[in-house]
């Protein structure tokens with residue numbers, strides 16, 4: 578398995594880089610709309626896309642439309658709603674079954690009474706998924722979980738997943754790992770070595786698939802993980818993304834890797 582901190586004998590492998598959005602490309606904020614973009618991020622992502630021959634994608638719990646809005650004017654390859662939506666590098670959109678969109682709307686409607694009684698809660702309806710946020714009212718975590726469990730009871734085609742101060746319902750059969758695997762079967766990702774960077778429990782599926790495909794998972798921050806590497810913060814992710822993309826574009830620049838290595842820690846080292 579390639580190790581991005583190793584000094585390779587031959588040229589560095591061509592990389593395909595995937596990142597989560599919230600908590601990885603941008604800092605966590607009090608509400609979903611309050612995230613603040615680093616002003617340099619669109620230019621940094623444009624540079625990374627160039628160096629990677631477009632083999633960069635965002636794999637997120639958010640809707641694709643949300644990512645387009647935050648990263649405007651970029652229209653990157655994106656898997657949204659935990660893989661239920663996907664836009665390939667050539668712009669092709671994976672169409673969701675209309676019954677899935679309708680079921681997500683029904684789940685959102687079913688938790689409406691809890692929101693009406695607790696204005697601090699936030700419902701984020703998405704095409705194909707639903708997020709119930711309790712960051713402003715952490716004491717309501719259990720009530721949110723119960724309400725979402727009841728709401729999905731009539732929709733066995735949905736699965737509940739916990740996130741950072743959020744309970745989400747996503748269609749069964751989709752996760753970030755399935756999204757990463759689908760990208761890796763398409764140009765320009767095919768044949769490259771996948772790197773996935775994420776911070777949350779829903780990112781574990783993508784760490785697993787990246788590592789099954791001979792690549793590396795990189796976990797941001799603390800917490801149990803199957804990712805082989807760990808990184809400290811969002812600023813380090815931006816630096817690593819640019820460094821890895823540059824090395825993938827110019828394999829002779831391998832020596833620069835040694836300078837980037839301190840960004841990463843091996844999760845298996847004792």
Ligand SMILES: O=P(O)(O)OC[C@H]1O[C@H](O[C@H]2O[C@H](CO)[C@@H](O)[C@H](O)[C@H]2O)[C@H](O)[C@@H](O)[C@@H]1O
Nearest residue numbers: 598599605606607608609637638639712741743
């Ligand atoms: O897969 P991700 O890109 O990490 O998206 C996961 C969820 O992120 C968002 O919620 C989280 O970030 C918010 C803004 O920082 C924060 O207020 C909230 O507490 C977090 O759970 C997003 O709103 C969800 O749709 C994503 O699924």
